[in-house]
Amino acid sequence: MMARLRVNPIACSGHGLCAELLPELITLDEWGYPVIADQPVPARLGKQARRAVTDCPALALRLAATR
Amino acid sequence: MSPALPGPTMASPVTPAPDTAGLPRLLPPAGKPADDLATHLGRHGPVPYRGGVGRLIPDVRAAGLTGRGGAAFPTYRKLEAVAAAGQGRAVVVGNAAEGEPASHKDEALLRLAPHLVLDGLQLAAEAAGAARAALYVRRDVYAATRLDRHLTQRLASGLDRIAVEVVPAPPRFLAGEESALVSRVGGGAALPQFTPPRVFERGVDGRPTLVQNVETLAHLALIARYGPDWFRAAGTPEEPGTMLCTLRQADGSVTVAEAAIGTPLASLLDLGPGTAVLVGGYHGAWIPAAHASGLWLTNTMLRPLGAFLGAGVLAALPADRCGLAETARVARYLALESAGQCGPCLNGLPRIAAALADLAGLGGRRPDPRVLADLSRWAGLVEGRGACHHPDGTVRFIRSALRVFAPEVRQHQQGRCSARSSVPFLPAPAGPSTDADWS
Numbered sequence: 471m472m473a474r475l476r477v478n479p480i481a482c483s484g485h486g487l488c489a490e491l492l493p494e495l496i497t498l499d500e501w502g503y504p505v506i507a508d509q510p511v512p513a514r515l516g517k518q519a520r521r522a523v524t525d526c527p528a529l530a531l532r533l534a535a536t537r
Numbered sequence: 538m539s540p541a542l543p544g545p546t547m548a549s550p551v552t553p554a555p556d557t558a559g560l561p562r563l564l565p566p567a568g569k570p571a572d573d574l575a576t577h578l579g580r581h582g583p584v585p586y587r588g589g590v591g592r593l594i595p596d597v598r599a600a601g602l603t604g605r606g607g608a609a610f611p612t613y614r615k616l617e618a619v620a621a622a623g624q625g626r627a628v629v630v631g632n633a634a635e636g637e638p639a640s641h642k643d644e645a646l647l648r649l650a651p652h653l654v655l656d657g658l659q660l661a662a663e664a665a666g667a668a669r670a671a672l673y674v675r676r677d678v679y680a681a682t683r684l685d686r687h688l689t690q691r692l693a694s695g696l697d698r699i700a701v702e703v704v705p706a707p708p709r710f711l712a713g714e715e716s717a718l719v720s721r722v723g724g725g726a727a728l729p730q731f732t733p734p735r736v737f738e739r740g741v742d743g744r745p746t747l748v749q750n751v752e753t754l755a756h757l758a759l760i761a762r763y764g765p766d767w768f769r770a771a772g773t774p775e776e777p778g779t780m781l782c783t784l785r786q787a788d789g790s791v792t793v794a795e796a797a798i799g800t801p802l803a804s805l806l807d808l809g810p811g812t813a814v815l816v817g818g819y820h821g822a823w824i825p826a827a828h829a830s831g832l833w834l835t836n837t838m839l840r841p842l843g844a845f846l847g848a849g850v851l852a853a854l855p856a857d858r859c860g861l862a863e864t865a866r867v868a869r870y871l872a873l874e875s876a877g878q879c880g881p882c883l884n885g886l887p888r889i890a891a892a893l894a895d896l897a898g899l900g901g902r903r904p905d906p907r908v909l910a911d912l913s914r915w916a917g918l919v920e921g922r923g924a925c926h927h928p929d930g931t932v933r934f935i936r937s938a939l940r941v942f943a944p945e946v947r948q949h950q951q952g953r954c955s956a957r958s959s960v961p962f963l964p965a966p967a968g969p970s971t972d973a974d975w976s
Binding site: 482 | 731880881885924
């Protein structure tokens, strides 16, 4: 199943862990908040993406099925 | 002309505009208040209940009514969604938060024709199968109107079938944002929430919730009485009906007018040469006056210019003012009105506002040579990254200013300004009395 990463911007407090775990798809803006690539998560990065979701200290990141 | 609408928050008196052909529909003729029930019933008769959930929806669909709070979403689709999901336990809320400081149309409607709004709320509640109805009204407007009295009278006389609870809204820019409204009506703070779920699926107290601007409800009350064909006799085929506009003329006068959609902008505003028009309020866009004079009051015509009607705010910038300074003042206000919940908005809007203030010569500092590059980068960084559309709307407004006032921007970069007056034109409150005033 194709999925996209989505951040809840209210819950996100800019820890930046997601960008360390998944630099291929997530970078940090100049204030430390994640900028997520506008593309579905490719299969080869699925494991890291799930790790980024479960490890987010603010539980602000989720994988959502693409529309 | 009709009597002035006094208002403690207004810098200038607001008067309803005079009649034009077949208008007004919502506002009483010649602006004479119709806020007592007998006058209202004499003009429009009793509430035309349809006797069942969903029965009014085909008429609303045929009429082509769209939301008048700004988003112009088809009203029948929200009604259908809530009626289907609600199973008789839905909540209906009339939205009169009117957080936009340049807009006075909801306030005017609740002062001059409150019973049309209350009729519409009852009809929407019936159509959506609502078990609960509320009216969400900006605190100062609630205090200045007689809504409690009207509601008591309507319930006692059997006109209202469902009791309406009034929920005061804080006077904040984002208080009327749908998810903020749902939070407030549910007993929380008027702060935008992260969606999904959408409020028509899960809103107040977890119930499917229909949120409609109060002007939309008033139109609904007229469609229920006079039918979709009557409604479509004004407006354009794509955008039928009339809409309330708050007109701020270059001479500083402010009126609330009801205009047919498709009316030439030049017949609503005095458009002097070389100035600009703000369309759609503080999440809207500037348009050069020379361009605006050829436009109509329609989203169809405005959309290609990156503008939209929004809640009907139209303002003609006086020729002696600096559009950049006006934009910078409003940008500061918008940055202060951020709910501060999302990192990009919390960090980006104040930086954007400060850079604009420097560029406009309001900050007491020389603008950084890289100011335009900074503004462009920050605008890109906040856009689409908030839980609500505040960053997106703010960016749309600022980008339009940098486009329309480009010659002024170049002058300012060389330390000059062509304005002859520095008196603020657009209302931009310095900020709420307390920072945490969201309830």
